[in-house]
Amino acid sequence: MKAREFDERFDAGEDVSAQVDWSQARRTNTQTRRVNVDFPAWVVTSLDRQAKELGVTRQSLIKLWIAERLQ
Numbered sequence: 001m002k003a004r005e006f007d008e009r010f011d012a013g014e015d016v017s018a019q020v021d022w023s024q025a026r027r028t029n030t031q032t033r034r035v036n037v038d039f040p041a042w043v044v045t046s047l048d049r050q051a052k053e054l055g056v057t058r059q060s061l062i063k064l065w066i067a068e069r070l071q
Contacts, residue, residue: 010016051061
């Protein structure tokens, strides 16, 4: 199937998943890089409180908030 036909079927709402070789699928820009950030103690306490309310780790909360802000 040509790319144009694939795109047309996809845009029409057809299920094209059978046409995809999922074993070769990759996500781009998913490499991780470590970043160190220093926060005042009161910020860490507030982050921990909020993370506990949401049932996630502090790191997950920070990642989520930064990702939301960058979108």
